[in-house]
Amino acid sequence: MKPQANAEGVRRNPPYVRPMAGWWTRNPFFVRYMVREVTAVAVWVYALVLTFGVLRLSQGEAAWNGWLEAMKSPASIVLHLVLLLGMVLHVHSWFEIMPKTMAPIIVGGERVSASRIQRTGWTVAVVVTLLVLALAVGSQS
Amino acid sequence: MAEPTQTIEIQVLRYRPEEETEPVWQSYQVPYTEDMSVLQGLQYIKDEIDGSVSFRWSCRMAICGSCGMMINRKPSLSCQTFLRDLAPGPVKVEALDHLPIERDLVVSVQPFVKKLESIKPYIIPKVKRELCEGEYLQTPAQLEKIEQFSSCINCMLCYAACPQFGLNPEFTGPGVLALLHRYNEDSRDGGREQRMEILNAEEGVWSCTAVGYCSEVCPKGVDPANAVNQNKINSALDYFIRFLPKKGA
Amino acid sequence: MKKRSNAPFFWLMFGAGGMLSALFGTALVIITGLATPLGIGLKTDFMAYPRMLAFAQNFIGKGFVMVVITLFAWHAAHRIFHSLHDVGIHSGTVAKLLCYGSAFVMTVIAAYSLLGIGF
Numbered sequence: 091m092k093p094q095a096n097a098e099g100v101r102r103n104p105p106y107v108r109p110m111a112g113w114w115t116r117n118p119f120f121v122r123y124m125v126r127e128v129t130a131v132a133v134w135v136y137a138l139v140l141t142f143g144v145l146r147l148s149q150g151e152a153a154w155n156g157w158l159e160a161m162k163s164p165a166s167i168v169l170h171l172v173l174l175l176g177m178v179l180h181v182h183s184w185f186e187i188m189p190k191t192m193a194p195i196i197v198g199g200e201r202v203s204a205s206r207i208q209r210t211g212w213t214v215a216v217v218v219t220l221l222v223l224a225l226a227v228g229s230q231s
Numbered sequence: 232m233a234e235p236t237q238t239i240e241i242q243v244l245r246y247r248p249e250e251e252t253e254p255v256w257q258s259y260q261v262p263y264t265e266d267m268s269v270l271q272g273l274q275y276i277k278d279e280i281d282g283s284v285s286f287r288w289s290c291r292m293a294i295c296g297s298c299g300m301m302i303n304r305k306p307s308l309s310c311q312t313f314l315r316d317l318a319p320g321p322v323k324v325e326a327l328d329h330l331p332i333e334r335d336l337v338v339s340v341q342p343f344v345k346k347l348e349s350i351k352p353y354i355i356p357k358v359k360r361e362l363c364e365g366e367y368l369q370t371p372a373q374l375e376k377i378e379q380f381s382s383c384i385n386c387m388l389c390y391a392a393c394p395q396f397g398l399n400p401e402f403t404g405p406g407v408l409a410l411l412h413r414y415n416e417d418s419r420d421g422g423r424e425q426r427m428e429i430l431n432a433e434e435g436v437w438s439c440t441a442v443g444y445c446s447e448v449c450p451k452g453v454d455p456a457n458a459v460n461q462n463k464i465n466s467a468l469d470y471f472i473r474f475l476p477k478k479g480a
Numbered sequence: 481m482k483k484r485s486n487a488p489f490f491w492l493m494f495g496a497g498g499m500l501s502a503l504f505g506t507a508l509v510i511i512t513g514l515a516t517p518l519g520i521g522l523k524t525d526f527m528a529y530p531r532m533l534a535f536a537q538n539f540i541g542k543g544f545v546m547v548v549i550t551l552f553a554w555h556a557a558h559r560i561f562h563s564l565h566d567v568g569i570h571s572g573t574v575a576k577l578l579c580y581g582s583a584f585v586m587t588v589i590a591a592y593s594l595l596g597i598g599f
Contacts, residue, residue: 103248105331105339110397111568117304120394123442127563133501134556134582136509140549141586141593143512147536148593151529158527162517170513177505184502187441191460194376215503222507223521230523398565432482437491440562467488 126183132176135169185211238262239314241272243284244325246332254332257281258321263314269322270298270309273336286336293450296386300336301325306391306448329390329397343387346403350411350429357421373418380413380458382451389445389455395438402438403429405445405455412458415465430466437466490558490580497555504548536597549590550583557583 114120146157160166188211189204196202238260246254259280261272270288277284286309289295293311302312303323314322330338360367389405396402403411411430415423429435439459446456515522525531535541561579569575 100249103252105248105333106246106254107331108254108328110329110394113394113397114566117444119444119447120442123444124563124566127440127559127566130556130559130563133497133505133552134560136505136513137549137552137556137583137586139513140508140545140552141589144536144545144549144590144593147529147532148596154529154532158517161513162524167514167517170509173513174506174509177501177509180498181502181506184498187443190441190443190446190454190456191463192457193461193464196372211502215506218503219507222504223510226507226511226515226522226526230526394566428482428484431484433485433487434482435485437485437487440566463488463491467492470484470488 122183125179126187129176129180129183132173133180136173136177139173181212181215185215237264237318239272239318240321241269241276242321242323243273243276243335244323244332245284245335246326247283248334254325256323261314265315267314268310269300269302269307269312269314269317269324272314272322273309273324284336285334294384296384299327299386299388299391301328301391306388308386308388308450311450327387327391329393329400330387338387340387342400343385343390343404343407346407347385347410350403350407350414350426351422352410352414354414354417354420355422355425356419367419369418376416376418377413379453380409380416383409383413383453383455384451386450388448388450389453392442392444392448394442394444395440399434399438401434403432403435405439405459406453408436408439408462409453409455409458412462415462427466427469430462431469435466436460436462439463490554493551493554494558495555497551497553497558500548500551501555505552508548533597536594537599539599542594542597542599546590546594550587553583553586554580 114124143157146153161170185208189207192207194201195207240258241261242256242258244254245251245257259276261275261280263272263275268291270286270291273284273286274288277286286298286300288298288310290297291310293308296308298309299306300309301307301324302309303317306327309324314320324336326332326336326338330340330343333339383406385406387406389409390396393402393405396404408430411426414420415426431437436459439456441456441460443456446454449455511522512527514520516524516526518524536545557579561575564570564575564579
């Protein structure tokens with residue numbers, strides 16, 4: 091941009107605005123933020139897989155069995171391993187940011203610490219996960 | 232003070248609007264002692280090597296908020312960042328991210344100041360109070376609610392940290408929203424309704440994606456990320472509750 | 481007068497879906513995508529047609545599947561939309577339609593299918 095002359099007749103370029111492109115690559119904190127955000131793709135893909143599943147279920151036994159077979163394919167197994175990683179990263183990053191989203195909780199006159207909130211969240215997630223898995227295994231008899 | 236026996240390279244991103252269209256890096260060799268801050272390093276450069284280097288500073292003790300800059304890519308107060316911790320260097324110093332560079336390490340702050348003024352940063356009494364009623368009384372618990380948010384020194388490190396502000400300079404931003412929260416949470420204040428418009432706008436809390444780097448870099452522990460994200464709940468409540476009939480309707 | 485944002489609705493869906501997927505997502509991916517197909521921990525007939533049909537016809541099962549698909553989809557759509565903005569893709573309306581539109585389509589297909597399965 092051409093410098094404009096100011097009141098004293100001195101040509102001066104405007105204040106410089108630095109470009110934002112690639113901003114998240116320039117700081118490890120931002121890379122971790124992007125990893126957190128990208129876990130949403132795993133959640134989206136899994137929702138899509140379930141949507142297809144439920145559609146096939148509604149189309150009868152043959153359609154459903156086709157979906158079951160597709161889930162057994164190596165591509166599907168690899169995909170679900172990636173989705174599993176995405177889900178675990180999501181759990182971690184979800185509870186990591188949770189204290190920041192909450193108003194202070196006062197227990198016994200003291201504010202509950204961020205790390206306590208994070209640990210509680212993680213614990214609940216692990217317990218629920220194990221419960222659901224146990225329920226599934228238990229329901230097979 | 233001991234004579235300096237070490238030197239460190241400090242690279243400064245220069246911008247002289249009457250000479251350049253783009254910033255350019257310039258390198259300086261600075262002798263330093265164990266107690267020297269980056270600010271002192273810059274002052275050495277200005278005093279002894281290159282008087283043209285421009286930067287803001289004042290108190291030298293992390294309370295005035297003047298000396299914010301990017302030091303090795305991290306928004307920092309230069310008076311509170313020490314050369315000994317950055318050795319062997321080089322130390323890369325540039326103006327605070329996301330803000331237009333006026334000259335060298337000096338950024339435009341006027342938009343930030345305007346935003347600060349726009350949030351009604353003063354006690355708006357709930358009920359008109361006569362002088363003869365005496366002062367407001369506040370319990371320690373009531374003070375605790377606002378103390379951390381009132382610690383802001385307007386250094387703008389959080390704006391340099393916030394990528395959402397970088398992507399959209401219209402975003403009210405962490406520091407200003409923390410100050411807004413400080414007033415809403417003050418037991419003496421009744422101005423919450425008047426400040427809702429700012430919170431509810433897209434450029435209010437809804438531009439925030441909880442990156443959290445603002446709170447990471449804040450030199451005063453204000454935790455602006457918490458202030459902003461607490462108010463997403465308040466704004467969402469306001470959004471849905473407005474459909475309920477008002478009391479006495 | 482600043483324009484009020486309509487973000488709150490999408491943000492609440494994002495929050496609910498995020499919490500649900502944080503609590504249930506891992507177990508569900510394991511059950512449907514790994515344990516059953518590979519027959520590890522669960523028999524390969526764990527999701528056989530008669531069992532799954534009964535599950536989906538059951539009021540609670542139907543509701544569970546509907547809530548999982550809907551909230552996972554809207555959580556992801558909201559976050560992906562904002563991530564597009566983060567990496568410089570700002571075409572607001574198109575991006576919104578693609579992101580939230582996909583969640584809407586998944587919701588409709590899931591509802592249609594689950595209702596079609598009957599009770």
